[in-house]
Amino acid sequence: MSGDVNRQLSHMSEASSCYSDGNSSEDMDEDIDQYYMDTTDDLDLDCPSKTDDPEYFEYEPLQVMDAERLLNEEIEALCTKLKVSPSMAKMLLLRHNWQKEEIIENYQKDPSGFLIDSHLTSRRKHDNLIGPRPMCSVCCVNYPRDRFHGVTCGHMFCQDCWDMHFQTQIQDGITTAIECMAKECPVLVTEDFVCEVLTQPKLRDKYSKFSFNDLIKSHPKLRFCPGVDCAVIIKAKESKAKKVECQTCKASFCFRCGISYHAPTECDVIKRWLTKCEDDSETANYISAHTKDCPRCHVCIEKNGGCNHMQCPECKYDFCWMCLGDWKSHGSEYYECSRYKENPNIANESVHVQAREALKKYLFYYERWENHAKSLQLEETTTSKITTRTQEKVMNNQGTWIDWQYLLRAAALLKKCRYTLQYTYPYAYYMDKGSRKVLFEYQQAQLEAEVENLSWKVERAEITDRGDLENQMDVAEKRRQTLLKDFLEV
Amino acid sequence: MANIAEQRIKREFKEVVKSDEVSAFNIKVELVNDTFTELRGEIAGPPDTAYEGGKFKLEIKIPETYPFNPPQVKFVTKIWHPNISSVTGAICLDILKDQWAAAMTLRTVLLSLQALLAAAEPDDPQDAVVAQQFKENNPIFQRTARHWTCAYAGGPKSDKELEEKVVSMKNMGFDEHKARVALSTKDWDVTRAAEYLIS
Numbered sequence: 041m042s043g044d045v046n047r048q049l050s051h052m053s054e055a056s057s058c059y060s061d062g063n064s065s066e067d068m069d070e071d072i073d074q075y076y077m078d079t080t081d082d083l084d085l086d087c088p089s090k091t092d093d094p095e096y097f098e099y100e101p102l103q104v105m106d107a108e109r110l111l112n113e114e115i116e117a118l119c120t121k122l123k124v125s126p127s128m129a130k131m132l133l134l135r136h137n138w139q140k141e142e143i144i145e146n147y148q149k150d151p152s153g154f155l156i157d158s159h160l161t162s163r164r165k166h167d168n169l170i171g172p173r174p175m176c177s178v179c180c181v182n183y184p185r186d187r188f189h190g191v192t193c194g195h196m197f198c199q200d201c202w203d204m205h206f207q208t209q210i211q212d213g214i215t216t217a218i219e220c221m222a223k224e225c226p227v228l229v230t231e232d233f234v235c236e237v238l239t240q241p242k243l244r245d246k247y248s249k250f251s252f253n254d255l256i257k258s259h260p261k262l263r264f265c266p267g268v269d270c271a272v273i274i275k276a277k278e279s280k281a282k283k284v285e286c287q288t289c290k291a292s293f294c295f296r297c298g299i300s301y302h303a304p305t306e307c308d309v310i311k312r313w314l315t316k317c318e319d320d321s322e323t324a325n326y327i328s329a330h331t332k333d334c335p336r337c338h339v340c341i342e343k344n345g346g347c348n349h350m351q352c353p354e355c356k357y358d359f360c361w362m363c364l365g366d367w368k369s370h371g372s373e374y375y376e377c378s379r380y381k382e383n384p385n386i387a388n389e390s391v392h393v394q395a396r397e398a399l400k401k402y403l404f405y406y407e408r409w410e411n412h413a414k415s416l417q418l419e420e421t422t423t424s425k426i427t428t429r430t431q432e433k434v435m436n437n438q439g440t441w442i443d444w445q446y447l448l449r450a451a452a453l454l455k456k457c458r459y460t461l462q463y464t465y466p467y468a469y470y471m472d473k474g475s476r477k478v479l480f481e482y483q484q485a486q487l488e489a490e491v492e493n494l495s496w497k498v499e500r501a502e503i504t505d506r507g508d509l510e511n512q513m514d515v516a517e518k519r520r521q522t523l524l525k526d527f528l529e530v
Numbered sequence: 531m532a533n534i535a536e537q538r539i540k541r542e543f544k545e546v547v548k549s550d551e552v553s554a555f556n557i558k559v560e561l562v563n564d565t566f567t568e569l570r571g572e573i574a575g576p577p578d579t580a581y582e583g584g585k586f587k588l589e590i591k592i593p594e595t596y597p598f599n600p601p602q603v604k605f606v607t608k609i610w611h612p613n614i615s616s617v618t619g620a621i622c623l624d625i626l627k628d629q630w631a632a633a634m635t636l637r638t639v640l641l642s643l644q645a646l647l648a649a650a651e652p653d654d655p656q657d658a659v660v661a662q663q664f665k666e667n668n669p670i671f672q673r674t675a676r677h678w679t680c681a682y683a684g685g686p687k688s689d690k691e692l693e694e695k696v697v698s699m700k701n702m703g704f705d706e707h708k709a710r711v712a713l714s715t716k717d718w719d720v721t722r723a724a725e726y727l728i729s
Contacts, residue, residue: 178597178632179534180541195633204534205632208598221632 584683
């Protein structure tokens with residue numbers, strides 16, 4: 041068991057480079073093992089240094105068992121502190137997002153008031169049973185009193201009805217939110233009562249599985265890995281919109297919202313953007329076609345690589361795929377292609393013109409967003425081409441495998457930079473006009489220019505000098521870091 | 531049909547029939563078949579509302595898992611209300627969905643529906659067109675709802691102007707109900723309603 045944990049931890053240090061201090065000899069051994077085991081992971085560029093990387097994030101993967109143990113420890117601690125049952129403590133933590141200090145403080149101030157607010161008891165104890173053989177108000181059958189049960193609110197119903205109630209709720213996926221059956225009674229049913237009443241063992245398993253999901257979802261420091269069929273739970277020190285890469289299934293996602301990582305854009309903004317894209321994509325797709333004519337000789341050009349610096353195969357004219365302008369003007373200071381120019385007189389225009397302008401603005405950002413997404417796909421083929429070419433070269437005794445690794449590193453870095461660049465467009469779309477936007481768009485333009493330069497060089501890697509390429513890599517990554525440092529909300 | 535469900539419905543049926551609300555002609559429940567899976571309900575439009583004087587028929591279906599799941603209820607009588615579809619009669623009401631409790635009865639459902647007629651919740655609409663009119667042009671909404679109550683629920687005749695508009699469109703060759711829907715949707719502008727029907 042301890043061996044397992046060790047492996048996980050050292051694996052984790054690969055992902056976030058923060059866990060092992062590297063002091064003990066045991067750690068050293070593990071590191072050496074790791075070095076020989078993970079040859080391909082050498083290419084992993086996602087090992088940000090702790091000191092000044094805006095994307096740095098500490099996290100570790102947990103198995104279901106570990107997560108359960110962790111939750112149980114927290115539940116037990118609260119039990120002892122408040123002297124309540126484990127089921128009660130579990131509900132309190134779940135309903136208050138595991139804010140233990142807050143729960144203890146509020147409970148000690150006013151125990152019954154706090155439990156009422158938490159829907160764990162009611163203001164007055166109800167008594168709905170009349171006579172020695174009362175009628176259950178759900179099934180309308182009379183039973184002796186000992187057949188009746190209830191939770192803290194005092195509403196009593198017969199055992200069979202509770203059983204049916206739990207069955208129906210669990211079938212609908214409701215577990216930790218099962219309420220009392222009485223009309224307008226919000227009191228929740230705790231785990232101990234559910235398990236005592238439930239007759240089918242299958243449903244008891246279902247209950248514990250679903251309620252475990254609820255517990256994890258309510259915990260700010262734990263996240264299910266969104267990867268397909270991946271059972272890993274990620275644990276982080278704090279709930280932040282940072283990048284997590286699951287070592288088991290390789291899924292990468294934002295820790296806070298669970299969707300694809302989206303720096304520098306924030307969680308709610310990216311959600312708005314993605315919904316908008318879903319709604320409007322038909323129009324956008326129609327407008328942004330896959331081919332364009334060369335602006336000089338008008339020959340039809342299909343884009344088959346990721347780089348947006350295009351060269352017409354006929355007339356050799358260098359132009360930008362996005363704006364069709366001369367590439368020369370995309371030097372660095374004059375790179376304007378990523379900046380949307382708003383109509384300055386828009387406020388005085390009619391509603392119709394404003395709507396057209398709004399669509400135009402959206403399309404501007406959407407086209408660039410979509411275009412970088414497509415470039416990312418196309419650059420995947422470049423990477424596989426590089427791999428094949430490297431193998432050929434090594435076979436022909438033109439250098440060793442290690443000699444050519446820098447090419448794969450360049451391709452991986454290009455991917456990372458372009459990914460961030462793609463996610464700068466939703467950010468810019470929702471930004472208010474002003475000096476901050478000007479600065480953002482300046483940095484975005486700088487990043488875009490360097491990403492395209494890098495892409496150009498990676499696609500022509502064999503005729504590009506290694507020093508030149510590595511220099512370009514450094515410049516592009518610096519631009520990315522600068523932008524994130526200034527704009528990624530931490 | 532499950533034993534509990536049948537037991538409950540029989541019991542509830544008696545409860546409603548004996549209740550004060552029935553004697554005051556406020557609510558009514560009838561059996562449609564012998565198996566207790568389908569019932570017909572009726573509620574009276576609450577006083578001092580646009581539905582006053584109308585009788586609204588409801589289709590009530592009892593699921594196998596009743597009372598652990600809510601009955602399925604919809605309006606048979608056409609009605610102009612933000613939380614009820616003017617096309618299908620489907621109802622948006624919390625106690626018919628997640629706020630249902632097993633101890634609730636048909637009587638509580640019918641009384642809640644009556645309360646819904648008296649107090650619409652336009653921010654949680656079932657019919658977006660009606661909800662928008664409710665919020666943006668409430669006087670027109672009130673007149674339209676009253677007109678529908680008269681036309682479909684046997685409410686008192688009131689608004690000559692609206693009736694005449696429906697008749698004029700009927701004379702143009704449109705189906706009466708379709709004409710009423712179009713006029714109601716287009717705030718009783720005959721030209722726009724006709725355009726809406728033609729397009």
